Amino acid sequence: MMLATYPVRLAPMLAISARNLPEPVVRWLRYVPPAVFSALVFPGLLLRDGNPAVSPSNPFLWAGLATFVAAMATRNLSKSVCVGIVVALAGQRVLG
Amino acid sequence: METQQTTTGVLSCGRIAPGLIRGARDTGSLLLGVIPVGIAFGIAARQYGLSAPEACLMSLLVFAGASQFIGIAMIAAGAGVLEVAITTFFVNLRHAIMTASLAIYLRGCPKGLLSLLAFQTTDETFGLSITRFASGEADRWYLLAANVIIYATWNATTLAGYMAGELLPELVSNAMAFALPAVFLSLLVMACRDRITVVVAIFSSALSVALYLGHVSMGNVILVAIAGATLGMVVEQWKGR
Numbered sequence: 001m002m003l004a005t006y007p008v009r010l011a012p013m014l015a016i017s018a019r020n021l022p023e024p025v026v027r028w029l030r031y032v033p034p035a036v037f038s039a040l041v042f043p044g045l046l047l048r049d050g051n052p053a054v055s056p057s058n059p060f061l062w063a064g065l066a067t068f069v070a071a072m073a074t075r076n077l078s079k080s081v082c083v084g085i086v087v088a089l090a091g092q093r094v095l096g
Numbered sequence: 097m098e099t100q101q102t103t104t105g106v107l108s109c110g111r112i113a114p115g116l117i118r119g120a121r122d123t124g125s126l127l128l129g130v131i132p133v134g135i136a137f138g139i140a141a142r143q144y145g146l147s148a149p150e151a152c153l154m155s156l157l158v159f160a161g162a163s164q165f166i167g168i169a170m171i172a173a174g175a176g177v178l179e180v181a182i183t184t185f186f187v188n189l190r191h192a193i194m195t196a197s198l199a200i201y202l203r204g205c206p207k208g209l210l211s212l213l214a215f216q217t218t219d220e221t222f223g224l225s226i227t228r229f230a231s232g233e234a235d236r237w238y239l240l241a242a243n244v245i246i247y248a249t250w251n252a253t254t255l256a257g258y259m260a261g262e263l264l265p266e267l268v269s270n271a272m273a274f275a276l277p278a279v280f281l282s283l284l285v286m287a288c289r290d291r292i293t294v295v296v297a298i299f300s301s302a303l304s305v306a307l308y309l310g311h312v313s314m315g316n317v318i319l320v321a322i323a324g325a326t327l328g329m330v331v332e333q334w335k336g337r
Binding site: 001002003004005006008009010011012013014015016017018020021024026027028029030031032033034035036037038039040041042043044045046047052060063064067068070071072075077078080081082084085088089092093 | 122124125126128129154157158159160163164167180181182184185188189190191192193194195196197198199200202203204205207210211213214215217219222223224226227230267268270271272273274275276277278279280281282283284285286287288292293296297300301303304305308309316317320321323324325326327328329332
């Protein structure tokens with residue numbers, strides 16, 4: 001498994017850090033983070049076991065909303081994550 | 097903050113220490129996301145019949161959350177080495193695009209250090225450090241500190257989960273499962289620095305949900321990353337200059 005995980009991480013880093021990339025490529029790479037974050041967050045928030053769970057009984061939806069508001073207000077990672085977990089905990093208590 | 101700036105000038109490693117310290121401090125916010133997943137992996141490894149050394153060795157060498165979960169499930173189901181390796185490769189292909197993005201900030205870095213940074217790259221440390229690299233607050237030492245802390249935590253929690261994971265109350269472990277989405281949601285909000293990044297975020301979110309609903313479960317992240325970043329560049333091109 002390591003032979004499948006390590007080269008994937010290593011090759012791009014060695015290849016790209018060694019040279020000056022054309023400007024459009026650099027600009028393209030700068031749009032990667034928001035796209036990657038979107039891909040990592042929403043399925044875990046809106047889906048339960050692959051089925052859409054967009055209902056008020058999904059505690060993670062409320063926790064997500066609270067995290068979003070906290071992140072907008074504080075722009076601080078630890079604070080908004082803590083807010084999210086507290087609401088997730090409370091939501092599970094209330095919604096079961 | 098003020099005291100750090102004044103003391104580091106005195107140290108001979110003055111250019112290394114500030115990055116290490118900042119990186120270590122910021123990584124605290126990721127721990128809440130990593131600890132529960134590490135414990136969950138330890139529990140799962142035990143349930144799937146791995147020995148403690150096997151579970152720890154997997155975390156030490158493979159060091160990839162999702163792939164390790166898939167790996168132990170496939171091994172338990174009797175999958176062959178090649179099958180596991182191919183699946184792992186595709187699940188982890190997203191890291192290629194992450195290390196490529198990080199690399200533009202790591203020019204001139206020695207190969208040995210790059211090899212270590214690449215080995216320990218995860219979704220979480222990529223997310224944290226790319227946000228700080230973009231605002232000029234991170235350097236290679238920042239990334240190293242974040243990586244080493246997450247690596248140590250992942251391995252420690254794998255062992256802890258294996259030994260004592262069942263002692264955790266279900267309510268707590270369920271709520272902790274929200275920690276990782278919370279980390280990426282917060283990073284997403286912080287990455288939305290202008291109108292184009294907001295457009296990229298909305299488009300990418302819609303696409304990733306659509307892919308999951310369409311039961312596309314492999315290569316999603318890299319697909320969304322390519323589509324989203326390309327849209328961002330196209331909109332930027334079309335909007336100006």
